[in-house]
Amino acid sequence: MTETAGTYGTEFFVRWLEAVAEAVEREADRLTELDAAIGDADHGANLRRGFTAVRKALEEEPPTAPGAVLVAAGKQLISTVGGASGPLYGTLLRRAGKALGDDPQVTRERFAGALGEGVEAVSRLGGAAPGDKTMLDALGPGVEGLKVSFSAGRDRAGEGAAGTVPLRARKGRASYLGERSAGHEDPGAASSALLFAALAATARAEAADGTRTDGEGAA
Amino acid sequence: MSAGRDDDGRGGGGMSAGRVGIVLVSHSAGVAAAVAELARGLAGGGDTAPVxxxxxxxxxxxxxxxxxxxxAARAVDGGAGVALLVDLGSAVLTVKALLAEGGELPEGARLVDAPFVEGAVAAVVTASAGAGLDEVAAAASEAYTYRKE
Known part of the structure; x- marks a missing residue:
């Protein structure tokens, strides 16, 4: 194992995005059902298309630093998703990637800070605030949790997503529904929680399987 | 990426050289195409700015x-700027995200805050008359102030 304890390299971030792609694949129907209730029923399919493109891009042109992984992924999402989640998730990852710069290894705390910058950029792009029943309601708590631990990030993001159920949407297509948007989990918050769940799972696998990396982390 | 296009626009001597280009971004191909046709028609047809x-x-x-x-932005870029008009949701966010990135849209590309149909007509009319990007953007935005009752 070549990684310094407590830091994460390029391979870790590639594995994380692969885990997200798998989670999106697995949960696509649920995301689309949530979106059918208050949106236009394309969230699962859109994200599946986006993260499939992310996987392909990372395989074809493997980036050489964690920041570059996130920037490349963000770019793919903006280009391929076709719905609002493309520019929003794309901006999240791209801004976080830029914040990490060229560093070959980053700590969890550093990544949490970079992701926090991404969340702020998402908030500016969409003009949404916490409590508007959007992805921010999972991303914000997720980043706060990530400052403590990967599993806290997963838990807080999941709680944040579940917490959108009673809220009334104030942004996006769901906001046209007014009161009728209450009683449904926001699909963007649900997919945001998947990002943090995949991150915790990737970190757990890394910790449990530390001897397996065979120098993969050397990049 | 835009440098070659600038050269094409300026050096080509085509009818649209030096005029502001207009891109109409809608969720629907049909809506975008029809609004482009409407705007060109109301601008007098013929020698309009590139849309x-x-x-x-x-x-x-x-x-x-x-x-x-x-x-589309590269196609209409003649070096005088490109005004992008958008309908809603992901159209707005995608253009904003592309502009934030830099390098993906031509130099001088700008998101114009305007109603889609009325703004498109105002933008194409003013751009066809040879107005600069600021003027085109202002005319398109001003379309918001026209009340219908």
Whole structure:
């Protein structure tokens, strides 16, 4: 194992995005059902298309630093998703990637800070605030949790997503529904929680399987 | 990416050289194309400023395509700037995200805050008359102030 304890390299971030792609694949129907209730029923399919493109891009042109992984992924999402989640998730990852710069290894705390910058950029792009029943309601708590631990990030993001159920949407297509948007989990918050769940799972696998990396982390 | 296009626009001596280009971004290919046709028609037809629709997804579905937007913006870029008008949701966010990135849209590309149909007509009329990007953007935005009752 070549990684310094407590830091994460390029391979870790590639594995994380692969885990997200798998989670999106697995949960696509649920995301689309949530979106059918208050949106236009394309969230699962859109994200599946986006993260499939992310996987392909990372395989074809493997980036050489964690920041570059996130920037490349963000770019793919903006280009391929076709719905609002493309520019929003794309901006999240791209801004976080830029914040990490060229560093070959980053700590969890550093990544949490970079992701926090991404969340702020998402908030500016969409003009949404916490409590508007959007992805921010999972991303914000997720980043706060990530400052403590990967599993806290997963838990807080999941709680944040579940917490959108009673809220009334104030942004996006769901906001046209007014009161009728209450009683449904926001699909963007649900997919945001998947990002943090995949991150915790990737970190757990890394910790449990530390001897397996065979120098993969050397990049 | 835009440098070659600038040269093409300036050196080509075509009818649209030096005029502001207009890109109309809608969730629907049909809406974008029809609004482009309407705006050209109301601008007098013939020698109008370059206008390109960027509607729907490459597969023909409803949605927004960064690729179609970038392609349309390059096609209308004659070096005098490109005004992008958008309908809603992901059309707005995609153009904003592309502009924030830099390098994906031509130099001088700008998101114009305007109603889609009325703004498109105002933009094409003013751009065809030779107005600069600021003037085109202002005319399109001003379309918000026209009340219908």
């Amino acid at each position: 390109r629709p960027a509607g729907g997804t490459p597969g023909g579905g409803l949605g927004t395509s960064a690729e179609l937007i970038a392609e």
